[in-house]
Each structure stands twice: as C-alpha cells, then as structure tokens.
Amino acid sequence: MTIHLSIMLWLPAATGVVALLLPGRAARWAWLLGTLLVLAYAITLLADYDRAAGGLQYVTDEIWIASLGIHYALAASGLNLVLLATTALAFTVAAAWYTWDDSVERPGLMALLMGLAQTAVMGAFMAQDLALFVIFFDLMLVPFYFLVVIWGGPDRRQAVLKLFIYTLVGSLLMLVGAIVTGVLAADGGAPSFLLSDLADNPLATGPQAWIFLAFALAFLIKMPVFPFHGWMPDGYRQMPVGVLAVFTAILSKVAAYGFLQVAIPLFPDAAVRFQEALLILALASIIYGSAMAFTVTNARLILGYSSLAQLGFIVLGIFALDTRGADGALLQMVTHALVTVPLILIVGLLARRAHGSEDIRDMGGLAFRAPAFAAVFLVLTLALLAMPGSANFVGEFMILLGVFETKVALAIIATAGVVMAATYALRLYITAMLNRQGSDTDSREMTFREALVVVPVMVVLIALSLVPQFALRPAQDGTREALAAARQVQAGGSAVAGGGLEARR
Numbered sequence: 001m002t003i004h005l006s007i008m009l010w011l012p013a014a015t016g017v018v019a020l021l022l023p024g025r026a027a028r029w030a031w032l033l034g035t036l037l038v039l040a041y042a043i044t045l046l047a048d049y050d051r052a053a054g055g056l057q058y059v060t061d062e063i064w065i066a067s068l069g070i071h072y073a074l075a076a077s078g079l080n081l082v083l084l085a086t087t088a089l090a091f092t093v094a095a096a097w098y099t100w101d102d103s104v105e106r107p108g109l110m111a112l113l114m115g116l117a118q119t120a121v122m123g124a125f126m127a128q129d130l131a132l133f134v135i136f137f138d139l140m141l142v143p144f145y146f147l148v149v150i151w152g153g154p155d156r157r158q159a160v161l162k163l164f165i166y167t168l169v170g171s172l173l174m175l176v177g178a179i180v181t182g183v184l185a186a187d188g189g190a191p192s193f194l195l196s197d198l199a200d201n202p203l204a205t206g207p208q209a210w211i212f213l214a215f216a217l218a219f220l221i222k223m224p225v226f227p228f229h230g231w232m233p234d235g236y237r238q239m240p241v242g243v244l245a246v247f248t249a250i251l252s253k254v255a256a257y258g259f260l261q262v263a264i265p266l267f268p269d270a271a272v273r274f275q276e277a278l279l280i281l282a283l284a285s286i287i288y289g290s291a292m293a294f295t296v297t298n299a300r301l302i303l304g305y306s307s308l309a310q311l312g313f314i315v316l317g318i319f320a321l322d323t324r325g326a327d328g329a330l331l332q333m334v335t336h337a338l339v340t341v342p343l344i345l346i347v348g349l350l351a352r353r354a355h356g357s358e359d360i361r362d363m364g365g366l367a368f369r370a371p372a373f374a375a376v377f378l379v380l381t382l383a384l385l386a387m388p389g390s391a392n393f394v395g396e397f398m399i400l401l402g403v404f405e406t407k408v409a410l411a412i413i414a415t416a417g418v419v420m421a422a423t424y425a426l427r428l429y430i431t432a433m434l435n436r437q438g439s440d441t442d443s444r445e446m447t448f449r450e451a452l453v454v455v456p457v458m459v460v461l462i463a464l465s466l467v468p469q470f471a472l473r474p475a476q477d478g479t480r481e482a483l484a485a486a487r488q489v490q491a492g493g494s495a496v497a498g499g500g501l502e503a504r505r
Contacts (some may be wrong), residue, residue: 016115078478325402
C-alpha cells in the first residue's frame with residue numbers, strides 16, 4: 001500500500017466541510033466516520049513504518065514558496081509516529097462523544113472546527129520545514145477559539161481572551177525567531193527553511209540564545225508549564241468537555257514535541273546553556289501542579305493541575321538531555337494523552353449524574369451502585385498516579401533515570417511529585433466514588449454508549465502498559481537524533497550535523 005501523508009493530513013478538514021453541509025444527525029455520523037478513516041490510516045502507518053530503517057519515511061517535499069525557500073515538506077519518523085496515532089484516536093473519541101450528545105447545537109460547524117484543529121495538529125507533527133511548522137502551530141489555536149466562544153461555559157469570552165493573549169505573545173515571538181533563523185542561516189545565499197538544512201547550518205551562539213528563548217516561551221505557554229499557566233484555570237472551566245479532552249491530551253504534546261523536533265536540534269548551544277533553567281521550571285511545575293491538584297475541588301481543575309505536573313515531568317525528561325530521559329518523555333506524552341482523554345470524559349459523566357456540578361464534594365456513592373463505572377475509573381486513576389506496571393510508571397521511571405544521570409539533586413526533588421500524584425489522584429477517586437452520596441446525585445451505571453466512548457482508550461492504555469516497547473522502539477532513534485547536537489555541545493564538540501532531508505529518509 002502506498003501511504004500519502006497529505007491524505008491523512010487533509011482528510012479531517014475535508015470531513016469537516018462535508019459535515020457542515022449535512023443536516024444534524026448526518027453531520028455527526030459523517031464526522032465520526034471521517035475520524036475513523038484517519039485513525040485507520042494512522043494504524044496502517046504504524047504497521048507499515050520500517051522500524052529497522054528508522055529516520056524519515058513517506059517523505060513529501062515540494063517547493064511551496066520558492067522565493068522564501070519554504071517547502072511543503074512532510075514525513076513520518078520515530079518522533080511523531082505514535083503521536084500521530086494518539087492524535088487520531090483522541091479526535092475519534094471526541095467525535096464519538098458528540099455523535100451521541102443531542103444537546104450540542106450546530107454539530108456540522110463543530111465538526112468543521114474540530115476537523116481544522118486536527119489537521120493543524122497533525123500538520124505540526126508532520127512538518128519538516130520550520131515555516132510550515134510555525135504556520136500549523138499557530139493555526140491550532142484558531143478553531144479552539146471558536147469552539148470555546150460558541151459552545152463554552154458562561155464566562156467563556158473572558159477565558160478565551162486570556163488564552164488567546166497568552167498564546168499570541170508566544171506565537172509572535174516564535175514567528176520572529178523562525179524568520180530570523182532562516183535569514184541568518186542563508187547567510188546571503190538562497191534561503192531554506194527545511195529543518196535538515198537549518199540543522200546543517202547552525203547559528204552563532206549569540207543569536208541562538210534569544211531565538212531559542214522565543215521558541216521555548218511559545219512552547220511553555222502552550223503546554224502550559226508553571227509560571228506560564230495563567231490562562232489554564234479559566235480555560236479549563238469554560239471549554240466543552242469533549243473539546244477539553246482533545247485540547248489537554250494533544251495540543252500540549254505538540255509544544256513538547258517542538259522542543260525535540262525544532263528547538264534542541266536547531267539551537268543546541270542555547271539548549272545546553274539554558275538546560276538548568278528549564279529543569280528548574282519543570283521541577284517547579286511538578287511541585288506546584290501537584291500541590292494545587294490536592295487543594296482544588298473542581299474535578300476539571302484537579303485534572304488540569306495534574307496535567308501541569310505531568311508536563312513538568314515531560315520537560316524534565318527532555319532537558320535531562322539524556323536519551324533515556326527523552327525516550328521516557330515521549331512515552332509520557334502518549335500515556336498522558338491516553339489517560340486524560342477518558343478521565344475528562346468521566347468528569348463529564350460524573351457531572352451529568354450530579355446535575356451539572358463538577359465539584360467532587362457534590363459527587364459520591366457511585367462505587368456500589370455502578371461497579372463497572374467505578375472499575376473503569378479506578379483503572380484510569382491508577383494509571384494517572386503511575387502505579388507500577390502501568391505505562392505511565394515506565395515513562396516516569398525513565399525520565400527520573402535520565403535526570404539522575406545528569407542532575408541528581410533535581411531528580412531527588414522530582415520524586416516528591418510521584419508521591420503527590422498518588423495523593424491527589426486517590427483523593428479524586430475516593431471523594432467522587434466512595435464518599436457518602438450527595439443529596440442531589442443520580443447513582444446510575446455507565447451506559448453502553450458511554451462505555452463505547454471511554455473503554456476503548458482504556459484498553460489501548462492497558463495494552464501499552466503490557467508492551468511499552470511498542471511506543472519506545474520507534475522513538476529511540478528519533479530522540480537520539482534530536483539530542484545528538486546538544487550532546488556534542490555538552491561534550492565540547494561541534495554542533496554541526498550532516499545529512500539533510502535526503503540523508504534522513
């Protein structure tokens with residue numbers, strides 16, 4: 001079978017256009033069918049990818065804007081392979097959630113916006129041209145702006161304005177940094193924004209520093225990581241549940257992926273220079289996020305602050321600049337997405353049973369009257385707290401192992417985040433499921449439709465827990481290549497890499 005990444009990339013947007021033209025129920029099913037086709041394409045890509053050969057495969061490289069040296073360059077690699085499949089699965093689950101939710105008005109418009117969002121996310125993962133990456137990265141936010149404004153909570157306009165301002169600042173800085181990178185790398189010759197060409201022509205140490213900081217700020221805001229999370233509490237409260245599930249699980253991973261795909265390979269001297277600062281930010285995010293998750297009572301915010309802590313672990317693994325830490329960070333990106341999607345949907349199901357309240361103090365009493373619901377929630381809770389035997393545990397263990405190899409003191413402090421995760425995760429489960437039933441709580445079992453949305457993701461998570469090498473094996477070559485230049489700088493060598501796009505195929 002010949003695999004064309006452009007088909008996979010643009011199919012979600014095309015599906016959204018078709019759904020927009022169809023009436024309500026037909027629009028929902030067209031949207032779901034389109035996401036299932038993308039998921040099938042992603043699974044085929046996983047199966048067909050030559051892990052032994054590694055590198056870039058299924059390459060599309062066409063000149064887009066010749067005068068600026070911008071290419072329409074796409075490829076699959078060890079870095080993005082599993083993330084593309086995870087993205088396809090998350091958007092499929094969101095489509096299924098809204099397919100059976102008749103309360104959502106204008107489903108065709110929602111399908112179009114979610115389709116555009118999926119195309120932008122997958123484009124950022126596939127892009128092998130810096131300008132193309134920046135375009136897709138910035139476009140991701142636009143559909144979510146309208147998704148929140150149209151279907152969000154009562155205070156949605158203030159929340160989305162804060163989100164837009166935060167991310168716009170970072171995105172503009174990244175855009176300027178990308179332009180300057182292309183100009184300086186050309187050095188008066190023909191410009192090229194291909195990532196491989198830019199890596200072969202590293203910038204001087206001075207420009208690297210401020211350009212790296214521009215990219216890092218954009219990524220840290222989008223994730224978010226403490227203290228750049230000011231948009232997060234309001235944004236999490238106001239987003240529709242299905243939209244929030246995708247936003248939390250996937251968009252933050254594009255930012256983390258950006259460090260491995262763009263910032264560290266292109267600016268290795270700056271990555272080494274600011275390594276400790278980013279490790280300290282990651283550690284602060286772990287401690288702060290864990291502490292806040294233990295103090296708030298809104299179930300959404302518990303998961304939001306939990307994500308803040310987990311993203312801190314991911315940044316910690318990346319900037320250990322150790323291959324085991326980076327492998328763990330990439331695995332953690334996948335497992336965190338697979339945990340947060342069903343957990344956020346479970347919060348939505350709990351709120352339905354608590355007549356709209358998302359405060360865990362208004363829940364309770366479900367464990368005995370809804371044992372299947374309680375069992376599913378328990379499995380996901382144990383994964384959230386990284387119970388030994390879970391894929392989340394493997395990711396965190398590899399991250400901490402990588403940090404122990406480089407920064408022992410920071411690794412010891414980071415282990416406190418593991419203990420705190422157990423505290424807030426069990427508090428969420430016990431209060432929502434085992435405490436005395438709230439006076440206005442409807443204790444009913446999970447329906448077949450609800451299970452059909454949540455359980456398949458849990459099954460994938462369990463399978464990944466049993467065979468974590470499925471995600472780790474293709475990622476290992478990608479993380480080694482991403483860190484190669486920075487590790488050379490650490491060793492006192494040259495950051496210049498050889499190859500180009502053709503050599504990386």
